[in-house]
Amino acid sequence: MKKEIVINSLNIDFKGEFKLNNQLFTIPGVINGEKVLVEVDDNPRFKKAKLLKIITPSKNRVNPICPIFNKCGGCSLQHIKYQEQLVLKTKWMNDLFYNKFKKNFNIPLVLGMKDPKHYRNKNQMVIKKDKNKIIAGMYEEGTHQVLDFNNCFIQDEIINKVQEQIKKLIIEFKYQPFDEDKKTGLFRHILVKRSSSTKEILVVLVTSKLDFPGKNNFVKALIKLNKEITSVVQNVNDRKTSAVLGEKEVVLYGPGFIFDNLLGKKFKITSKSFYQINSLQTEVLYQAAIKEANLSKDDVLLDAYAGVGTIGLICADKVKKVYSVEIVKDAVKCGKDNAKYNNISNVVFVNDDATKYINELAQRKEHIDVIIMDPPRSGSTKEFLNAIKLIKPKKIVYVSCNPITQVDDLEYLLDQYTIKSIQGVDMFPFTNHVETITLLCLKEPKK
Numbered sequence: 001m002k003k004e005i006v007i008n009s010l011n012i013d014f015k016g017e018f019k020l021n022n023q024l025f026t027i028p029g030v031i032n033g034e035k036v037l038v039e040v041d042d043n044p045r046f047k048k049a050k051l052l053k054i055i056t057p058s059k060n061r062v063n064p065i066c067p068i069f070n071k072c073g074g075c076s077l078q079h080i081k082y083q084e085q086l087v088l089k090t091k092w093m094n095d096l097f098y099n100k101f102k103k104n105f106n107i108p109l110v111l112g113m114k115d116p117k118h119y120r121n122k123n124q125m126v127i128k129k130d131k132n133k134i135i136a137g138m139y140e141e142g143t144h145q146v147l148d149f150n151n152c153f154i155q156d157e158i159i160n161k162v163q164e165q166i167k168k169l170i171i172e173f174k175y176q177p178f179d180e181d182k183k184t185g186l187f188r189h190i191l192v193k194r195s196s197s198t199k200e201i202l203v204v205l206v207t208s209k210l211d212f213p214g215k216n217n218f219v220k221a222l223i224k225l226n227k228e229i230t231s232v233v234q235n236v237n238d239r240k241t242s243a244v245l246g247e248k249e250v251v252l253y254g255p256g257f258i259f260d261n262l263l264g265k266k267f268k269i270t271s272k273s274f275y276q277i278n279s280l281q282t283e284v285l286y287q288a289a290i291k292e293a294n295l296s297k298d299d300v301l302l303d304a305y306a307g308v309g310t311i312g313l314i315c316a317d318k319v320k321k322v323y324s325v326e327i328v329k330d331a332v333k334c335g336k337d338n339a340k341y342n343n344i345s346n347v348v349f350v351n352d353d354a355t356k357y358i359n360e361l362a363q364r365k366e367h368i369d370v371i372i373m374d375p376p377r378s379g380s381t382k383e384f385l386n387a388i389k390l391i392k393p394k395k396i397v398y399v400s401c402n403p404i405t406q407v408d409d410l411e412y413l414l415d416q417y418t419i420k421s422i423q424g425v426d427m428f429p430f431t432n433h434v435e436t437i438t439l440l441c442l443k444e445p446k447k
Contacts, residue, residue: 001039001040001042002037002038002039002040002052003020003037003038003039003040004035004036004037004038004055005018005020005035005036005038006033006034006035006036007030007031007032007033007034007035007036008032008033009032010031010032010088011026012092012404012432013026013028013076013432014076014077014088014092014432015027015028015030015076016028016030016031016032016034016036018038018049020040020042021042023042023047025038025040025047025048025049026049027049027050027051028051028073028076029051029070029076029079030051030054031057031058031060031061031079031080031084032058033058034054034055034056034057034058034061035054035055035056036051036052036053036054036055037051037052037053037055038050038051038052039052060080060081060084061079061080061081062078062079062080062081063079064078064079065078065117065153066078066152066153068147068149071140071141071147072138072140072141072147072149073140073141073142074138074141074152074154074431075153075154075430075431076430076431076432077430077431077432078430082112082116082429082430083112085112085426085429085430086109086110086112086426087109089110089424089426089434090107090108090109090110090424092434093107093110093403093422093424093434093436094106094107096403096404096407097403097407097422100407100408100410100411101407101411101414101419105419105422107422107423107424108423109424110424110425110426110434111281111284111288111423111424111425111426112426112429113280113281113426113429116154116426116429116430117153117154117429118153118154118155118156118157119154119156119277119278119279119280119281119429120152120154120155120156120159120277120278121156121159121193121194121195121196121260121275121277121278121279122159122191122192122193122194122275122277123152123155123156123159123160123163123191123192124189124190124191124192124244125137125138125150125163125167125189125190126138126139126146126188126189127167127170127177127178127187127188127189127190128146128177129176129177129179129185130146130148134167134170134171134176134177135148136148136150136163136166136167136170136190137149137150138152150163150164150167151164154429154430156194156196158194158199158201158226158228159192159193159194159201161226162192162201162203162226162229163190163192165222165225165226166190166192166203166205166222167190169218169221169222169225170187172221173214173217173218173221175187178207178208180240183208185208186207186208186209186212187205187206187207187208188206188207188208188237188244189204189206189237189244190203190204190205190206191203191204191206191235191244191245191271192204193258193269193271193275194228194258195258195259195260195261195269195279196260196279196280197260197261197262197279198258198259198260198261199228200228200230200231200258200259201226201228201229201230201231201258202229202230202231202232202233202256202257202258202269202270202271203222203229203231203232203233204232204233204234204235204245204271205232205233205234205235205252206235206236206237206244206245206246207234207235207236207237208236208237208238209236209238210234210236210248210250212234215234215252216252219232219252219253223253229253229254230254230255230258231251231253231254231255231256231257231258232251232252232253232254233249233250233251233252233256233271234249234250234251234252235248235249235271236248236249236250245271245272249271256270256271257269257270259341260275260279262279262282262283262286262310262314263283263286263287263314264314265310265313265314265338265342266338266341266342267308267310267313267334267338267341268308268334268337268338268341269334270330270334272330272331273307273308273330273331273334274307274308274328274331275307275308275310276310276427277427277428278427278428281425281426281427282310282427284425285399285425285427285435285437286310286311286314288423288425288437289311289372289397289399289437290311290314290315290318292395292397292420292421292423292437292439293315293370293372293395293397293439294395295315295318295319295370296318296319297318297319297320298319298320298369299318299319299320299369299370300319300320300321300322300323300366300367300368300369300370301315301319301321301322301323301368301369301370301371301372302322302323302325302358302361302368302370302371302372302373302393303315303322303323303324303325303372304325304354304358304371304372304373304374304375304384305325305326305354305373305374305375305376306324306325306326306331306335306374307326307328307331307335307374308326308331308334308335308338309324309326309331309332309334309335309338309339309347309349310338311372311374311399312324312335312347312372313335313338313339313342313344313347315372316339316342316344316346316347317344319346319369319370320346321346321347321348322346322347322348323347323348323350323357323361323368324347324348324349324350325350325352325354325357325358326349326350326351326354327351327352327353327354329351332349332350332351335347335349336349354373354375354380354384355380355381355383355384355387358384358387358388358391359383359384359387361387361391362387362390362391366391368391368393369393369394369395370393370394370395370396370397371388371391371393371395371396371397372396372397372399373396373397373398373399374399374400374401375400375409376401377401377402377405378402378405379400379402379405379406379408379409380409382412385409385412385413388413389413389415389416392416392442393442394441394442395439395440395441395442396413396417396439396440397437397438397439397440398410398436398437398438398439398440399435399436399437400435400436400438401427401433401435403434403436406436406438410438410440413440416442416443417440417441417442417443418440418441418443419438419439419440420439420440420441421437421438421439422436422437422438422439423436423437423438424436424437425437
């Protein structure tokens with residue numbers, strides 16, 4: 001059935017919500033206050049709604065830039081003016097924290113970008129064969145179908161160009177994409193990383209096997225097309241897995257890594273090392289987090305879930321000592337290398353589970369003044385939070401890529417800590433994600 005409705009609410013993914021016959025439906029691509037025409041299938045087993053027409057558009061509506069906006073699903077907020085995206089994310093944060101703690105925190109506007117386009121410094125594309133044609137792109141939302149597309153407007157423009165060059169060379173050299181069913185073919189993925197400061201480019205060619213005939217000529221042809229490529233790595237993924245990268249790697253050109261600079265520090269980036277996708281906003285995020293931490297030269301800092309140690313190393317010259325703990329071995333090795341590159345000697349790198357390590361610190365009664373924690377989307381663990389309560393740092397700066405799990409963790413700490421400030425940072429413009437920085441301070445002991 002077709003129905004005219006007015007959108008009065010958006011869900012946590014910023015999709016429109018409406019009720020019909022006591023059933024809740026969601027539709028993407030709409031804005032609060034808009035009158036729209038939808039087609040509804042209210043079959044209880046397969047209920048769905050499809051947007052047919054915007055009857056009364058919002059003043060905040062814009063035409064999406066990307067031609068595959070309705071298929072990709074990556075940039076789900078393209079139809080909304082960028083400044084309004086920041087307003088919506090701020091409102092969502094305020095609502096989330098209010099509903100959880102029944103207190104109005106008056107969270108300031110999410111920190112956005114002056115130019116929110118072409119911000120991603122990393123991209124990966126899947127290589128497939130479709131009707132005897134080699135295609136490269138990303139998966140269509142909710143499917144295993146590959147969208148043949150090379151001009152993503154949130155990706156670095158040079159990365160777009162390099163990936164298109166690689167795709168053409170794969171066709172020219174007559175390489176075949178890997179077929180998951182037949183277990184034939186060579187190429188599985190293309191991964192490209194580009195430094196926003198040095199402009200160096202790392203290309204990772206993900207193949208199904210080590211044997212790579214004509215690889216030297218292939219790499220020479222690629223370098224000739226783009227002089228900014230400083231490293232080419234072959235990653236071998238011979239597993240039946242959805243993971244992009246395998247364990248074995250061979251450096252085909254250059255040192256096998258690139259460098260980037262963040263807030264005056266130099267960082268090594270490899271194929272496997274975690275590094276923030278948006279370099280410009282990472283500096284905004286870290287500056288805001290460090291400002292909240294208000295560090296002093298006598299402080300001992302714990303950088304938990306540290307990745308390659310970026311924020312801990314940036315803080316190193318502001319404190320007495322840093323413990324940097326990270327479970328991924330390759331990331332810890334990168335962290336140690338980064339310390340050497342920056343002549344930093346007061347950071348202790350620990351390859352361990354953050355929960356296990358902080359409990360060891362608590363048992364040893366180690367003194368920690370400040371904790372900066374940036375856990376995965378699933379949040380921290382009760383064991384980690386309990387150890388915080390034993391150590392009793394005077395401040396916790398909790399950086400989160402998922403505020404929904406963050407508020408649960410914060411609630412668990414509020415018997416000993418007070419939320420002093422909350423700030424959102426728009427790390428991924430045009431998506432429904434928002435990064436949050438929350439400062440907690442230890443409560444004064446009752447007299």
